[in-house]
Structures are given as structure tokens and as C-alpha cells.
Amino acid sequence: MSETEVTTAPAPLTLADGRPAAAAWSLDPALKHLNHGSFGAVPLVAQERQALLRAEMERSPVVWFPALPGRIAAARTDLAAFLRVDAGDLALVPNASAGASVVYQALTRRRGGEIVVTDHGYGAVTMGAERLARRWGGRVRTARVPLAADEDEAYEAVVAELADATDLVVVDQITSATARRLPVERIGAEARRRGIPVLVDGAHSPGLLEAPLADATYDFWTGNLHKWGCAPRGTAALVARGPLRDELYPLIDSWGARDPYPDRFDQQGTIDATAYLAAPTALDFVDRTWSWPEARRYMDELADYGAQVIGARLTHADSAVDVGMPVPGMRLVRLPDGLGPTREDADALRDRVADELAVEAAFTSFDGIGYLRLSAHVYNTPADYEYFAEACVPALGAWARDITGKRSAR
Structure with missing residues (x-):
């Protein structure tokens, strides 16, 4: 060139x-900062908001923690509006890998214990799928998708790995290593037709795509708000639809365990949830400024x-x-x-x-x-x-x- x-x-x-x-x-x-996609970068207004929230937490922890589930629920409503989903479908988790782990923890083997992933999958999420397959006594099948594959070719490569033994499909909406999309909408629709649950890894999607869940057919979707959305790190969404979502529980058992999904995720002991509460500030800053x-x-x-x-x-x-x-x-x-x-x-x-x-x-x-x-x-x-x-x-x-x-x- x-x-x-x-x-x-x-x-x-x-x-x-x-x-x-x-x-x-x-x-x-x-330094020159040319890698926003890995860990994001938090604007000062969101940092300041989180610092104020932490100071409030430390001033009166006995007041803070009992009131925290209600404040998290309010933040979920704001974040759901940004993602254009129903707040009743959205739980907050620390990152997309945590969202995948929640799903892996919840699912049970129903067929042959096989899980289909792609060779573009995020390593940690794929390793979680491998652990789940071992627990089920099954195996992981990897769909090979050429980097230059168009939508039809990518769809066909993934669907070719689906079988009667498939219990779960894990597919990236935007791949981390290769910076490309995969046709999660079509893959999800075909998996739904076959009765196979689908987990969409949308780690890079919030902020980068206008409405990442608009046309997708999925059982579970998880995406980071601390990447392109610039929220404080440790802020991600887990969106679940359909009957399987009632099996989802946070990775930490706490007093909200008997609450319905997603409310049970709003109470997890003494975790520092200030990142969740400050996330709308970051999203609003970008929107108001540009x-x-x-x-x-x-x-x-x-x-x-x-x-x-x-x-x-x-x-x-x-x-x-x-x-x-x-x-x-x-x-x-x-x-x-x-x-x-x-x-x-x-x-x-x-x-x-x-x-x-x-x-x-x-x-x-x-x-x-x-x-x-x-x-x-x-x-x-x-x-x-x-x-x-x-x-x-x-x-x-x-x-x-x-x-x-x-x-x-x-």
C-alpha cells in the first residue's frame, strides 16, 4: 500500500x-494508549463518582449494604436502557467471563454432553467450556472458521458441528483475537430450532454496537460495560431469556439466593459494587459530550x-x-x-x-x-x-x- x-x-x-x-x-x-479494547479506560467523571460512592460506603457500611440491592436494581435499569433490553432480563456480573461461568455452573447435561465453540473464542471462556464438558463426561467440538469467512461460511462452519449430542453452543458476537463478528443471530436461530441452548459472548459489544441484542436469538448473552462503554472495571451484563434463566445464580451465595432472577444477583455479601453504580455516569458522559x-x-x-x-x-x-x-x-x-x-x-x-x-x-x-x-x-x-x-x-x-x-x- x-x-x-x-x-x-x-x-x-x-x-x-x-x-x-x-x-x-x-x-x-x-504512553501512547492504543489498546482500549483489552481493559478499557475510565473517564475522570466516572472515577470521581466511584470515589464518592466508596467514601459513602466507608462512612456508614451498616447503612450502605442493606440499601445496596435497591441501588443496584436502579443501576440495572439504566444499563438495560443503554443495551435496549428489559431490566428484568439483566443481571450484573464482574465481567463477561464471570457471566459465562454463571451459565456453566447452572447447566446440566441433557443430551450427549458436547459443547460447540469456535477457534475464535476467548481463551478463558473456552477453558470454562472444556471444564464443563469434562464434568459432563462429554467433549468440546471446535468449529474452524477462516478469518476471511463471510457470514454464510461462518454460519455453515458452526452449524456443521451441531449434533444430537450437543448440549450447548458458545459463540462470540465480536471475537477478541481476530476483531470480527460471527453471525450469532443465525446461529442462535438454528440452535433454538434444534433445542440447543446458546451462550453469546458479547464481551466487546456494549458501546461498539448500537443494539447488540436486538436481533439475536439466544438463551444467555454476556458483555462488558468496562470496555467500550468506559465504565469502571468489573462491570458487565448477563442477559438471560427463557426458562433456563431461572437456574442462574451468582457465583457467591448470599441472602438474596431465594429471590427471583435477576434480583438474586443484586445482593452478594460485602462485594464492592461501586463500579456497577458508577457505570451509568461513564455511559452518560460519552453520550452527553459527543x-x-x-x-x-x-x-x-x-x-x-x-x-x-x-x-x-x-x-x-x-x-x-x-x-x-x-x-x-x-x-x-x-x-x-x-x-x-x-x-x-x-x-x-x-x-x-x-x-x-x-x-x-x-x-x-x-x-x-x-x-x-x-x-x-x-x-x-x-x-x-x-x-x-x-x-x-x-x-x-x-x-x-x-x-x-x-x-x-x-
């Missing part, structure tokens, strides 16, 4: 007083620009990645050969880039190939990606050549 093919950079977002959007966050200015549609538009244009400007500096011809069902705000750039071919290698590369180049970036692997995963947010600017292209791409090339040279010398 030549420099002339790079699209025009979107104008950076600003606050109402003209300051850069990043001024509303407490991110270290000595609006969520504008934020999504900017993130998508910026991710596209970032992928192009970085890809233009890479010397290998295949840096551009064909993702069959792309998502807004996230892009993949293929790394030079030798970099990040496994998850462990990708994690080590992430740490090295942060330590030596002062950039927080996400590196992933799929099918033995390493990728840079871009995940833009409103506080990012085109200059962030131009910096990566100028300062980091040459270093990545040198590291890749060093690895190749060492392998040749063996």
Missing part, C-alpha cells in the same frame, strides 16, 4: 471547552485510518487483513513473520512494546500468525497511529529480522 492510498485522517474529537478528548481521562501522557453514534463513527474512521497508515509503513506485502465480517472501531494488521505467532508470543510482544517503545498496544495470534489489533476510542487521535507507524514499525521490523536470523543460524 502506498502513502497516497491512505484515507484522510478524521478530525480529533474535543471536549466542549475545546480541550482534547483525552483531557477527560487520567491516562499517562508518557453522542454514542458520533463516538462510534469517529472510532471506526480512526481505526480504519490507523490500519492504513501503519500498514503503509510495513514492508511485507500482506500486512492488510481480509476479515470476513468486520466490526466498527477495531482492525487487524498482520505482523512481520516471526512476531506473535502464539498467544504467549503476542503477550510478550505487548509487554516489550510497552517497556521499550512506551506504547500500549494489543497483539494477538490466530492460526499461527501474529497481528496488531487496533481498537480506537474517542480519546485517540490520528497522531497516535502516525507515531506508531514512525516509531514502532521500524522496531518491529528489526525484531522480526532478529528472530528470523536466529532461526536461520540454528
